[in-house]
Amino acid sequence: MPSFYIRGYSTAPVALADVWVTASSQVKEFEVTPGVYEKYVRATFDFHRSGDTSDALTVTAMHSAATKGETVTSPRTFAAGSNIASFSINYFESQGWQTGDTINLTLLPGTGYTVIEPDEVSILVDFTSAPKFVIEDNVINAAIYLPAPGEISADYEYTTNNESTWSPCDGTYIDLEGVSIPLGHLKVRRKAIGATPAGPAATSTKAYGNAVKVWQGPLVITAGGVYSGRYRSTDPDVPAVDVKTSDFVDLSNVEVEYARIGIKAHFGTHNPTLGHGMGINLRCRNVRGRGLPIVGTLVQNRQFIDIEEYINLDIQHCFFRNSAGIKFVGTYRGNGTTDSIDVRYNVGYNIDCRLSEELSDHKDGYARMHGNFITWGNTKGTEVPNVKIDWNYQLSRMGQSDGEDTISISNARGQAGSYASVSNNHLRGRAYWLYQRHHHGGNTEQYDSGVSILVESPGATNQFRPDTCARYINVEDNLAMDSNGGHFGIASAMDVKMRRNTSISKAMADKADFLKVGGVDQGEYKGNSGGSYMHDNYYNNTNNCQGCEVSDMTYGIVKDYRFSEGYLRKDEFYGGNTNLQQINPHYLPAEEVIDEATINARERSWWNRVAANNLIIGVE
Template identity: 25%
Template sequence: MTLDTDLARASQDASALAERLLDLSKAVPVIPPPPAPIWQILADEPGPFEVTGTQTVRYGKGDRWVKKLVSGKGAASNGFFGSDPVPGVTKQAQVLIVPGTILPKAKGTAAVPAPAVPAAEKPVINIGPMWKPPKVITSGGVYEGMWKSDDPAVAAVTIRTSELVELRGEADSKGHVVSAPWAWVNLVIRQMQARGVNPNVLRRVGGRFLAAEGVESLLIEDSDITGSSGVYVNTWRPSKVRPYSIIMQRLRGKNMEGRLSDGRGGYLQEFYRGQYVQLNNLANIPGVLLDLLRLDNTARESFIEDAVNFHNCTGTLESFMRITRSLINGAFGSPVDGDYTGGGIMLGDGEGGKQEALKNTVIETSNYGLAVSNGNHIRVVENIALGLGKLPDGTILDSTPDCGFYARDYDQTVGKPDTYRDPSTVLFQDNLAGWMRPTANNPTRRNDYGVAPDQARSVNNRSVIGDVTPAMLTSAIADWEAMASRAGMKHAGRI
């Protein structure tokens, strides 16, 4: 269902519900609201049209449309709107008309006033957003709406097609926000506001923002994610309809949550291994890019494993998998002073390789900042890892802390030489660390680097001079926000 259909039905639903509420309370009856906005035909494909001022114009057919703001002249064509929402079908351009405004004109016609609507004389109840029930998508197109799932076993949106699908809008879910179970999706998620909700079922974990098993192409951009257990992508094959593989850019996340529900609105100490982004079992995949991601986790209000993890994934020698220019601000266990193995950015996990972390900033992620746990052909270059190792209330983080940067070879398999570490192919260069790991007996203890010569090459890596201070962390975040804004991220601050 598209946004225009949702809007019309939402207006009818709102009027009916408002009248019922007033009947029950014996309040003054509600004057019916003005007629819902309508879509007026401007032109059939590929005809020209012209609108007065700046108007919302859509292009497509049935329930599959693309929209743009148009000023002056345009054309009902794929070229003008930038895509073909319904291939092989003659489409239309239509303009959104709100009663009481001036109708935009088609080419050769004069603008005329829309029918006047009398002003309401009595109060109308504001009943809030009109959420729609969970949606299952079985054909390609652009889908806009507000979807909600109160069932932890049902996603707000489920995709069961490999045709190109674009999602926009809002979603709340006690389960997954978006689920794509082995559909080999070609998916775009753009300008989405998504919230994961406590499932309130004992020992049940909340859902992912995206749980995708079997992907051909994925683009997620300009979206906000709160309270879910992040993005999970498992298994890839080349797309026949899109030129890229996996791109995530200009995303913000807040309080990723992997703890199990206590069934009473809170959480247990136990958790499921959630992440902000988990890429899994992607073999020889070119063009993977995670750029300008922001994550802010608050201690005692979130619990994930690694913020970003590339597990059992390999890029190509010509095209490394990359995470660049991203900010990871906070990763904490539960309890925060317990044994915690999670952290910031983990590369090479499993039997991975051909990966790169470039120009990222990692702040206070408890155990480690940026790490290479296995694999070859991996680069960690020009990143920053800073941490005080304790909370403002003095609580020391993580009873078994690690390093700001480390290189290890945890997954070496005896008899499989291709899993052995070749330190000449793993590079840590031009990084900056200030990773304080205080203890009760040693409040200034530091552990900036764990990069031994038999694990990786270390070139021009530096440490913060003197103790790390809260002001340094604040400054690093501000520097990242300024950089992200310059790079075109419209909303670089916290959610």
Template identity: 25%
Template sequence: MNPAMAQAPNVTYSGPLVITQGGTYTGNYRSTDSNVPVITIQTTQPVVIENCVLAGAGDLIDAKNGGDNLIVRNNKGYGLAQSADNTRHGRFLEANSAKSIVIEHNYFEHTTGIDIYQWGGNGTASQTLTIRYNQSKNLDGRYRNGGGTYCNFLGMNGALGLVGAEIAWNEVLNEPNQSLVEDNINFYNSSGTSGSPLKLHDNYVQGAYPYPATGSSYTGSGITIDGDAQSASGATAFINGYNNQLVSTCAAMNIASGHDNHYYNNRMVTCGLLPDGSKMPAGYAAAGLWNAYQQSGSVFFNNDMTNNFIGFFYQGGNTPYTNRQDTSPGACPTCTSTTHIPDRPLTLADEQAEWTLWQQKLSQNGITLGVGGTSGGGGTTTPTTPSAPTVSLSVPSTGTVGTALNMTATAASTNGTITTVEFFNGATKIGEDLTAPYSFSYTPTAAGTLSLTARATNNAGAATSTAVSSVTVTAPTTTTPPTTGTGTTPTNATFVRAINVGGTATTIDGLSFEDGNSAANFQINGSPFSNQSVTLNPATDAARAAMIRASVYDPNISAAVSGVASGTYSVYLYMWEDNNPVTLNITLEGQTVQSNYSSGSAGHWDRLGPFTANVTDGTINIGTVSSNNNNLSGIEIWKQNSGTTTPTTPSAPTVSLSAPSTGTVGTALNLTASAASTNGTITKVEFFNGVTKLGEDLTAPYTFSYTPTTAGTLSLTARATNNAAVATTSAAVSVTVTAPTTTTPPTTTAPTFVRAVNLGGGAITLDGNSWAASSGAANFRATGLTAFSNQNVTLTPTTDATRASMIRSSMYGSSTGLALSGVTSGTYSVYLYVWEDNNAETFNISLEGKTVLSGYNSGSAGHWDRLGPFTANVTDGTVNVGTTGGMANISGIELWKQATPLP
């Protein structure tokens, strides 16, 4: 059972209420059945629920089939113990396709919060969502029989295009071991509008813990912008989050998808201690901004975090101080102007100071939260409409191509506040600033005359633009280091190698660029990213463009190319800009070879060099130094010849292949090639099955591990290529691949089917046996797993439609657990369905805490296995299965009981 919960008030309750017509409803209502809401609204007429006490084992207010126009105010809500296992506490309110909802001055505890799904309003401010002045305590996703599900104070899903929406002045307090919450506030495929962003401000959120609170699993954040939409119109967008306080959370504020979302002037403080002073093991980072759903540049853009106050403990972190992770490493490129708590141990006093500040804010604004509270001075007077803003722009009269222009605007609004100041060149918007002082740095890319203006918008939506400021831009008087043209090579030099830092192997200017993720004798720091939707300037061929736009970024990139013979080398670097201009220095062998290089505006790229390196230690070291992230895409290395003697043409390579004569489906084959080239060097050895390339190795000893997915005969060869591009293919080696031994339970033990669970899908019948859906399955729990489905992958081997659908709807994770409880004592056979949807992963499988399969390789995309039988002797009523290591896709689990114990 859950630990004790706060008791609902001892008042006289009526039974559950069903509202079938509009009106105002007041009273005390209760339901002790998890399947029966306390109040059910079944009318689209306007409904007001106020001054109620609500207590329920399920949802308190169910507006899924009504409640189009709903006001909920001055109510108290209490979650009672559930009436069934594997059942969550109820929502305080759940609405579907509503048109107008106001939720103000309520108090609720031990619920799973507010859920707003889709939106049916008419796109005006009269039909919007307002959630203000509420108090919530212990958001609670726990089941009564152990385990649970995640919940939110506010979860919005599919609520798009809300005008005038506001979530403000709410207080959310979650206590360790009394709550289980994911993101306290989550926006999923939900949005405001460009003219009326959703205002998310002045909320206080404290507590986002796993259960138990001493667990190490990172679970909950304060506020997250989320969603998997693949179009800008359906994405989470136009959300302004400001003046919020996030305290003692596993993470604080994330932007993981969408566009035009802005976090600014927020406070995020987590000291890493529970209230009793013990350690809080779970956690990651305060601020994170990354494209979690790999949305295109037309969907994920114009998001930022700026001017936030952060102090976030994370054991082993180093951002910006030891054991701190104020921003997510490599996932917060536009987190700027952050004020960090100084480098010192964070304490519970730091968190207490946030609570004190929150109380001061409420007092200064005349706000009392919860039931019977006041909303700023206690009145509801309509505020005076703000006057149109005033705005002026200051900018230099002249500028230079490639040098930043600093633009500053002064803006004000009588009886109102400035929400944004945008900067324009003619009709083209070039940037914006949401907080004073309003400024923007713009780097012109071409000579000519700019027509710059600033436009200020206030909280009433009124906007004013400045007069045009003309700026004459001239070409620079000095050039950057030589930006060589396509195909240009250094004089009297021999090509050594080139690396596509952020992408796959490719050919550019007739030169082979290696895959930066697997290139031998190559190391680089920084975070990989790709944005193939940016238009490059200058334009270039497709192969070069793809290479440029796949890169790594970091303020201080450090790359090392080893295995280099002593000599003098010419080095070229491909660099580009996907966002805003960055100024940096470039170093080679520890010496600065280019100072104050500007990356230019979005899309600009350069092939910089040649820079000269004298190598005596076998390694070429390349670096960038900057205060902001810069992007490195490609590296070319040429060795300067000592004379003009024409080198001897290398002879054709010799190559032979060694491989086992037999193999098994799902078990790796180790291939080894020997290769040499007289008067030359081997640049690569490729491995083939027939005409299909399996892989390659660039350095001796030349090896490759290949896992066959079907039975049959392989015809394997190795092809060696030297530095003169001459190639030789080895003789073919035949390998006979057989199917693995059968996994059917031994018939001699007369196994009896007990149960099976379809982890990622619904209930099915397979092989004549009934499989339960994991969602809601009794006596079943999955941990460390995330559900996903990809029904477009072709499976190997082929199978029937029902099994294929089950396999391709699964759960994935790198450290997972499955528990089947309610099992009588005895000996059981366990089977797991696993599959691969993209790249091979290697992981281990355990049963009852003991490893039963080590180093399992999932194979290439589409490969699947029914693994087992694995034997479990159960005495405690539960079968526990787990995986560790690589990312495992688990589709189904089967449990069979043996009539007699297996050895």
């Protein structure tokens, strides 16, 4: 069902909430005067919220007025402690509303909150109560019909073979879930009763109903062009959209749901002998994605966008949830000047890299793969100009997400005269929970991996490679909060500048969430324990971290929570064996409490910067 996802702030004190909207309707008729009847649609819009519900929160939506042609802007207020706010309105036939009209509700940006997944909830006006269908790529999820006033279900019959045979409708739902039926072949009609001939059949050439999304099957793209629509794949081996061309492909206003990969663009897979200029050339704007729930044995994590071997990438104003995010790895095959990478204004919600329970030896029953919000890796020594990975927003809820590094840059390179920019990103929560890992001679230990932003150069051999390592990257003005590991890291890279980043963590302030994930008592969990580091993570080599800098960083970190010790502060920088020191660090005062209010205030300051720069984050 279409829904809105916002980040909302009340006025004082500040509270954060995720808000979504659902819609429902009823067709009613009443007697105005004896023998004169009036029909109307009663529409109900329910606003829901989760997260912190302790404060009042007012949001504003614009909807169609009862009088056709007008619109009304209505504020709705969640009372403190409540998680639902509703309103209903009647749309009368006498006021100009007709069958086929739609009643729309759109959430509006307001003071103190930002809409990060704009959408529109619509209700179809249908005074005739005609049969309605929900059809997804020729497969029936449910066929729904609503009898007209005074009629009963048994008055209807249906066919799935284009009127060759008819079956009675015995309930309000025709239960055909999972049945493959060609479009147009499912029909419902009013039965012939006595001498009355059967009514005309309503066919399944269109989706009707309240806020129903119609999905097409997987899409394979073999030629350039502009593509839009809704595509879904429930097969882990089949992406929702598969790009198999080096032509320019523009995915605009696309929505994908996927068992594993939303948008796959592995041009090298289809063309093993690639030459210069042969690779993926992709633009994604206003693309929405959702990883489907894990079913059966999933051996690789779900991924929103997965790209290998590329010429030029432009990924902006996208939104995804419940999977790993935007991944682009492999050789850069652009022209070295105008061909580049632009990943900005995207939103990732609940980065989730869990696999199947069947594969797991981990503590909460799920296996993991390393997955990220944004992954840029393995350029094989090629240097990419004018890279922008800026102004992206990530939020991962504890217990609903599972990822490693939030932004991972591994063996990827900008240019000496054009450093790659990883700047002004909002990264909150990482939620890579402890699990049992077998290593070091078969010993089992609790293990946690990953930071908010990591620039690294792992390799198969114990030899540092200046020609292929991560290099020429600026990591500046990012806000990282509540990672349950470190926040910023440089590991075996060169010419990486980390400047003016902020690392804030309240550690175990939310003890109930942290300690009871998956039913596991993690009271000794050493979460949120690092600020930033720069060290030889892979090689014992003096070239490691050459030309790197960590300066003007801000730290406010609670070390961890233990029942015997309470809260401990740990604003640390680890220089490893490089003996490199950070420059001019800043620390929140020791007496300042670092709690949810601290985190929320920092988040609000980030959104204020967004507003000051006239930016739109998420889907436009």
